[in-house]
Amino acid sequence: MTKKLIVGNWKMNGSLATNAGLLQALLAGLNDDAIAVADVALCASSPYLAQLQTLLQGTALGWGAQDCSAHDSGAYTGEVAAAMLRDFACRYVILGHSERRQYHGENDDLVAQKAQRALAAGITPIVCVGETLADREAGRTEFVVKRQLSAVIHAVGHCASEIVVAYEPVWAIGTGRTATPEQAQAVHAVLRSQLKAASAHSSRNRILYGGSMNAANAAELLSQPDIDGGLIGGASLKADEFLSIIASCPLAAAVI
Numbered sequence: 001m002t003k004k005l006i007v008g009n010w011k012m013n014g015s016l017a018t019n020a021g022l023l024q025a026l027l028a029g030l031n032d033d034a035i036a037v038a039d040v041a042l043c044a045s046s047p048y049l050a051q052l053q054t055l056l057q058g059t060a061l062g063w064g065a066q067d068c069s070a071h072d073s074g075a076y077t078g079e080v081a082a083a084m085l086r087d088f089a090c091r092y093v094i095l096g097h098s099e100r101r102q103y104h105g106e107n108d109d110l111v112a113q114k115a116q117r118a119l120a121a122g123i124t125p126i127v128c129v130g131e132t133l134a135d136r137e138a139g140r141t142e143f144v145v146k147r148q149l150s151a152v153i154h155a156v157g158h159c160a161s162e163i164v165v166a167y168e169p170v171w172a173i174g175t176g177r178t179a180t181p182e183q184a185q186a187v188h189a190v191l192r193s194q195l196k197a198a199s200a201h202s203s204r205n206r207i208l209y210g211g212s213m214n215a216a217n218a219a220e221l222l223s224q225p226d227i228d229g230g231l232i233g234g235a236s237l238k239a240d241e242f243l244s245i246i247a248s249c250p251l252a253a254a255v256i
């Protein structure tokens with residue numbers, strides 16, 4: 001079993017003042033037990049990456065961004081290049097989140113190009129996949145998540161083992177409606193075999209679950225064999241809740 005990875009996706013929330021308070025509380029609460037069972041990172045809006053770099057450098061907390069451009073540099077007003085994120089020592093970048101697919105028209109090919117850019121800049125992409133409720137009800141869950149992941153695997157080639165995948169059923173995001181551990185595990189197992197088929201080094205891949213994960217349901221989700229961590233939205237904005245999620249990572253995760 002690999003060490004779990006718990007990532008907070010702050011989405012478009014925060015301010016210099018509230019971020020500082022949240023980070024202080026997290027750093028104060030992150031004890032050795034927590035660090036032993038999980039790698040932890042926070043993904044913030046780009047204007048706050050300098051703040052995270054300043055406050056988190058040398059601590060057990062990593063940080064990252066929520067998107068990057070599919071281009072290296074140039075006339076792309078408003079975009080942020082992966083190399084720029086590297087300047088702020090980002091370890092991760094979330095890509096293809098369903099909110100970007102839904103509100104910004106991102107498709108599988110674009111997400112795949114972004115993953116290439118991130119890897120080229122030395123940043124680990126956290127590639128989000130997930131079905132809508134309509135997809136699930138039509139029995140298309142497996143087809144959709146495999147298609148989304150396959151575009152990225154195809155684009156990144158021999159680097160497939162370097163990506164983190166986040167399974168986020170769209171119907172579970174911000175709704176309070178979590179996938180059951182069995183539902184999540186079933187999809188994670190599908191993604192695991194897809195990653196295994198893509199790379200001889202797939203043991204490096206971590207597959208996170210995201211969608212209304214909280215202190216009450218984390219332990220059961222995180223005990224599933226193919227759930228290697230969580231991508232946490234709302235609950236990552238509350239220090240106590242986020243720390244409880246980290247503390248729910250199974251102890252055995254530290255043994256490898």
Ligand code: 13P
Nearest residue numbers: 009173174211212233234
């Ligand atoms: P919630 O935890 O708020 O449901 O959000 C999940 C998510 O979208 C993380 O990327």
